[in-house]
Amino acid sequence: MTPEPSDSDSDQLDFWSFVDHAIARTARELPGIDPLAMRLVLTLHRAANMLVYDLESTVHRPRGWSWPGFRVLFVIWLTGPLEAKQVAELSGMSRAAVSALVATLGRDGLVVKERSPLDGRAVHLSLTEQGHEAITRAFRAHNAREQEWAGTLSEDERETLIALLQKMTAGSVRFGVRHRS
Structure with a gap:
């Protein structure tokens, strides 16, 4: 010190x-x-x-994306068509933030919204072909950068850090941690 x-x-x-x-x-x-x-x-x-x-x-x-925009595209890419409220939950964002991002991502031709066939109030989000191509290209670059960050640690250190962070987040239920859901 x-x-x-x-x-x-x-x-x-x-x-x-x-x-x-x-x-x-x-x-x-x-x-x-x-x-x-x-x-x-x-x-x-x-x-x-x-x-x-x-x-x-x-x-x-x-x-042309923000970090939250990437997170929305990433969730939709990995889950397939999904209700907007579930995208918000999985990305750790508010519904309002997802809605605003989807407007931009839709305007850019990356995401489409459709009314749910089962519940007309719900909105399903999916990637366009252009959106799928964009997120897969972006994720390759994203993961290359993740590898650079992770490369500062040995494999054992990475596994230890992951385990400790998982323990820390799992233990947070003991004291009623607040988080987006």
């Missing part, structure tokens, strides 16, 4: 020195906090944000 910066040094902080600073200051002002839990969550959040930003900026934005 680096020494805590003074107020005059705060403009010299980078993300990691800020984490050290935040933990030291929080522990000083709020005795009894768990600094290791704080470091874990800050680090996990930073890693997830870096990964998503990298994938979005290197793979999806050049195709």
Whole structure:
């Protein structure tokens, strides 16, 4: 750990020195906090944000898609035609966000919406042929970038990290975690 910066040094902080600073200051002002839990969550959040930003900026934005747009296409590609509310649930997004994205993806010729034959209120989403070609091309590039990220860890480390993240998410039911569904 680096020494805590003074107020005059705060403009010299980078993300990691800020984490050290935040933990030291929080522990000083709020005795009894768990600094290791704080470091874990800050680090996990930073890693997830870096990964998503990298994938979005290197793979999806050049195709005219946002990260949420990719997630909608990815879900529809892998499930086949699906109700919009299920796309929202599987992509971890709100129904309103999916609806707005589908309007754009439809305009771009990638997704079509049709009324459900069983429930006229429900909307089924499916990929067009152009959408299928676009998502499969994009996913090849996406997975190549995933391999670069994952390649910084050994296979054993990857499996351990996956197991730990699964344990962390599965254990969240104990304290009523909120999530999109």
